[in-house]
Amino acid sequence: xxxSSTSYYFVIIGTKDNPLYEAEFGTFKQGGDGVPKxxxxxxxxxxxIAHSSLDCIEDLQWASKEMxxxxxxxxxxxxxxxxxxxxxxxxxxxxxxxSDEPIRQFFTDVYDMYCKTLMNPFYEVNMAxxxxxxxxxxxxxx
Amino acid sequence: xxxxxxxxxxxxxxxxxxPKHASLTASTNLRYSLTRKSIYDRHLNRTKTSELSKSAFxxxxxxxxxxxxxxxxxxxxxxxxxxQHGYAVGQRFLxxxxxxxxRTAKRExxxxxxxxxxxxxxYRAIFQKAADTLEKVRENEDEYMISDNDPLVNAYVSxxxxxxxxxxxxxxxxxxxxVLDGHCFPAKVTAHTAPSELWPGRTVFLIKFEPDVLxxxxxxxxx
Numbered sequence: 562x563x564x565s566s567t568s569y570y571f572v573i574i575g576t577k578d579n580p581l582y583e584a585e586f587g588t589f590k591q592g593g594d595g596v597p598k599x600x601x602x603x604x605x606x607x608x609x610i611a612h613s614s615l616d617c618i619e620d621l622q623w624a625s626k627e628m629x630x631x632x633x634x635x636x637x638x639x640x641x642x643x644x645x646x647x648x649x650x651x652x653x654x655x656x657x658x659x660s661d662e663p664i665r666q667f668f669t670d671v672y673d674m675y676c677k678t679l680m681n682p683f684y685e686v687n688m689a690x691x692x693x694x695x696x697x698x699x700x701x702x703x
Numbered sequence: 704x705x706x707x708x709x710x711x712x713x714x715x716x717x718x719x720x721x722p723k724h725a726s727l728t729a730s731t732n733l734r735y736s737l738t739r740k741s742i743y744d745r746h747l748n749r750t751k752t753s754e755l756s757k758s759a760f761x762x763x764x765x766x767x768x769x770x771x772x773x774x775x776x777x778x779x780x781x782x783x784x785x786x787q788h789g790y791a792v793g794q795r796f797l798x799x800x801x802x803x804x805x806r807t808a809k810r811e812x813x814x815x816x817x818x819x820x821x822x823x824x825x826y827r828a829i830f831q832k833a834a835d836t837l838e839k840v841r842e843n844e845d846e847y848m849i850s851d852n853d854p855l856v857n858a859y860v861s862x863x864x865x866x867x868x869x870x871x872x873x874x875x876x877x878x879x880x881x882v883l884d885g886h887c888f889p890a891k892v893t894a895h896t897a898p899s900e901l902w903p904g905r906t907v908f909l910i911k912f913e914p915d916v917l918x919x920x921x922x923x924x925x926x
Contacts, residue, residue: 649886
């Protein structure tokens with residue numbers, strides 16, 4: 562499933578394992594238009610896959626001091642990459658081809674935007690995020 | 704040298720940013736620019752080195768204490784309120800600090816590591832000096848102390864006699880608590896006045912970890 566059909570499912574998980582933000586998008590590389598091409602049954606599977614990787618992350622987070630944990634879990638041909646912030650917010654990306662470096666850059670950008678969201682005095686930790694700005698980061702790197 | 708870095712200021716002023724006034728008075732100042740509109744367009748390092756005057760901070764802090772005092776029934780309640788204010792600051796400041804470290808940013812996974820992060824990195828970022836001591840309480844396995852000889856928040860605070868238990872350092876305690884919580888080291892942090900001959904305003908932040916933190920730490924040493 563490589564090439565132009567590559568699609569991503571991105572979710573931000575709060576400290577209580579609650580989702581804060583969710584997005585699907587396709588690749589922008591190789592002339593992709595950024596439209597997700599998940600099959601209908603795959604879309605809810607993505608949520609399950611992301612959710613099941615949380616246990617893996619809880620094990621891994623004590624073994625490493627890195628914030629970017631790279632690919633933490635795999636289900637069939639689907640990988641889950643994770644970036645764990647200092648405040649224990651998990652950025653998860655479900656994708657179908659392993660590529661650590663672009664995803665790191667993507668996460669770094671998202672983290673930057675998450676910090677900015679957090680600086681807003683009207684936003685509190687674990688509140689849902691409605692801004693669509695995070696998709697812009699996808700456009701740059703994925 | 705006891706000055707405030709300004710990221711500290713943003714959350715501590717509470718929910719009353721004044722973008723309209725700011726953009727009216729100055730075309731492009733440190734905090735708001737006319738050309739860029741959303742909060743996402745503003746670089747997070749813009750205020751990294753800028754400082755807030757001590758008097759301005761003291762004023763804001765004084766107002767905050769007064770505000771907190773209106774809605775409480777006693778010293779403990781008031782300290783809790785201040786703690787909550789600090790907590791909100793700490794949650795934000797933690798992420799900001801790690802973000803600024805960029806690729807070298809590390810999550811602390813050990814008790815000692817996180818305590819050192821607080822007494823050095825965090826303290827320096829807020830107050831431009833490290834905390835004065837970091838000690839372990841000898842009698843209790845789960846308690847640690849961070850002390851500050853002359854906390855900035857108490858510089859202009861004189862506690863009335865009938866509230867002698869109060870230490871407004873509860874605000875800093877809240878910040879520390881938020882950072883510990885953020886790193887999954889849940890703890891209770893309280894501020895206590897512990898004057899020494901040289902430092903009459905010396906404040907000790909007592910950190911009491913929850914039992915499961917120590918349990919986890921013990922497991923890590925074993926495995």
